[in-house]
Amino acid sequence: MGSVSLKIGDGTARFRRATLCSSALHLLMLLSVVTTNLFALYAFTRHPNNGGGGGGGHQKNLSLISERVSQILREIESSQKRLASIEREILGYDTLDPNHPSVPPELRLFLRRHPLPLGRDSRSGITDMASSVSHLCSSPSSLPLLSHFSSYEPYSSCPANADLSLAVKLVTRGCEPLPRRRCASKSPSRAIGGGGDSRWGPVPDKAVDWSGFGCKSFDCLYKKPIGREFDLINGSERFRWVRSRGKNDFLVDEVLNLGRGNVRIGFDIGGGTAGFAARMAERNVTVVTSTLDIDAPFSQFVAARGLFPLFLTAGQRFPFHDGVFDLVHVWNGFGEGNKRKEWLEFLMFDVDRVLRVGGLLWLDNYHCLDDERKRELTMLIERFGYKKLKWVVGEKADTGNAGGKPKVYLSAVLQKPPRG
Ligand SMILES: *[C@@H]1O[C@H](CO)[C@@H](O)[C@H](O)[C@H]1NC(C)=O
Ligand SMILES: *[C@@H]1O[C@H](CO)[C@@H](O)[C@H](O)[C@H]1NC(C)=O
Numbered sequence: 001m002g003s004v005s006l007k008i009g010d011g012t013a014r015f016r017r018a019t020l021c022s023s024a025l026h027l028l029m030l031l032s033v034v035t036t037n038l039f040a041l042y043a044f045t046r047h048p049n050n051g052g053g054g055g056g057g058h059q060k061n062l063s064l065i066s067e068r069v070s071q072i073l074r075e076i077e078s079s080q081k082r083l084a085s086i087e088r089e090i091l092g093y094d095t096l097d098p099n100h101p102s103v104p105p106e107l108r109l110f111l112r113r114h115p116l117p118l119g120r121d122s123r124s125g126i127t128d129m130a131s132s133v134s135h136l137c138s139s140p141s142s143l144p145l146l147s148h149f150s151s152y153e154p155y156s157s158c159p160a161n162a163d164l165s166l167a168v169k170l171v172t173r174g175c176e177p178l179p180r181r182r183c184a185s186k187s188p189s190r191a192i193g194g195g196g197d198s199r200w201g202p203v204p205d206k207a208v209d210w211s212g213f214g215c216k217s218f219d220c221l222y223k224k225p226i227g228r229e230f231d232l233i234n235g236s237e238r239f240r241w242v243r244s245r246g247k248n249d250f251l252v253d254e255v256l257n258l259g260r261g262n263v264r265i266g267f268d269i270g271g272g273t274a275g276f277a278a279r280m281a282e283r284n285v286t287v288v289t290s291t292l293d294i295d296a297p298f299s300q301f302v303a304a305r306g307l308f309p310l311f312l313t314a315g316q317r318f319p320f321h322d323g324v325f326d327l328v329h330v331w332n333g334f335g336e337g338n339k340r341k342e343w344l345e346f347l348m349f350d351v352d353r354v355l356r357v358g359g360l361l362w363l364d365n366y367h368c369l370d371d372e373r374k375r376e377l378t379m380l381i382e383r384f385g386y387k388k389l390k391w392v393v394g395e396k397a398d399t400g401n402a403g404g405k406p407k408v409y410l411s412a413v414l415q416k417p418p419r420g
């Protein structure tokens with residue numbers, strides 16, 4: 001019973017910032033569990049006083065007590081269940097019920113546990129393979145999409161209709177990782193070979209699958225705002241990181257020098273068309289670029305440049321081991337628009353985790369929503385004890401809305417300190 005009260009304590013602390021409504025609910029639950037506990041106390045103290053009879057009477061009283069105790073336990077259990085469901089509601093947490101009618105049989109099959117053919121594996125201790133999808137796959141906004149995603153004829157081609165954009169929609173809603181499927185996906189008909197020039201030469205239209213996108217060619221894409229990144233000849237990335245446009249723009253060589261020639265592998269978070277990885281590749285640094293195909297075929301474009309695209313949102317724990325990267329590069333999209341500072345903290349700790357000691361974190365024109373956010377970010381970085389090798393705060397006129405406040409940008413190169 002002590003554990004019940006503890007659980008309440010935890011819950012209250014965890015949801016300190018939750019809505020007024022949810023705290024009221026918690027109060028209610030707290031009251032209900034306290035009542036249950038009082039009831040238990042009453043039951044335990046009352047009976048010995050009443051029971052003064054012979055052996056047979058004792059027996060009877062004992063069975064009565066045990067019946068009451070089990071009744072109390074049942075009540076506690078149901079309180080716990082109610083509490084858990086309230087917690088889930090507050091978190092927006094749903095559990096995927098594989099037997100729900102909207103879950104397609106293929107998804108059910110995927111999620112089923114698969115026993116290992118030789119029984120228990122002595123090294124890992126597991127007896128079966130489990131496959132998972134995230135809890136957010138079952139949120140009301142994702143479940144219909146997921147059902148669509150997992151409805152197909154096994155062994156045939158995957159549904160062509162907006163298939164790729166469906167995957168992006170799901171992962172950006174937190175349904176990540178996506179389930180595997182038993183259908184053949186559409187691949188571009190022509191993969192292009194590697195080589196120096198392919199990194200900056202125009203990528204042929206045939207190197208990517210255009211299904212699900214408004215444009216069906218690069219010429220069309222170049223004309224859109226998002227397409228400037230794709231234009232490797234005249235576009236926005238052409239001289240980025242090799243020619244400075246202002247004090248917030250650091251050059252790759254400058255940053256590599258700060259790393260004293262010890263930068264060999266890096267991770268670019270939200271790296272778009274991987275211009276950064278291309279520049280790094282020219283300097284023999286291998287960079288993995290996380291990119292999402294929002295409104296344009298980013299991943300296959302990056303691959304066509306001979307670079308490594310990683311299909312991953314910033315909401316996901318990075319699929320890398322601790323302390324592996326010499327460099328993490330982060331630009332615009334890093335937590336932008338997320339009001340909760342804890343979100344940034346979770347992200348920052350994960351960045352810190354994958355960086356090796358002495359590795360560099362390059363914040364590149366990081367757009368701080370306002371001064372408050374800049375202060376928060378600065379404080380956070382200082383708490384990590386990184387050495388500031390470069391630190392530039394700049395303002396740029398907001399070209400988007402005339403007369404708007406200038407935007408605050410932070411560019412910094414920070415070095416991860418050793419920790420005990
Ligand atoms: C780049 O600009 C030049 C000159 O304006 C033009 O001839 C060329 O077609 C452009 N290339 C691309 C890929 O847009
Ligand atoms: C990259 O590696 C190649 C082959 O080892 C070497 O010839 C070249 O000089 C290196 N480039 C840089 C910038 O270090």
Ligand SMILES: CC(=O)N[C@H]1CO[C@H](CO)[C@@H](O)[C@@H]1O
Binds near residue numbers: 051053057058
């Ligand atoms: C609470 C209760 O049932 N008490 C009983 C315990 O046993 C004695 C003797 O059999 C009864 O007289 C009590 O009523």
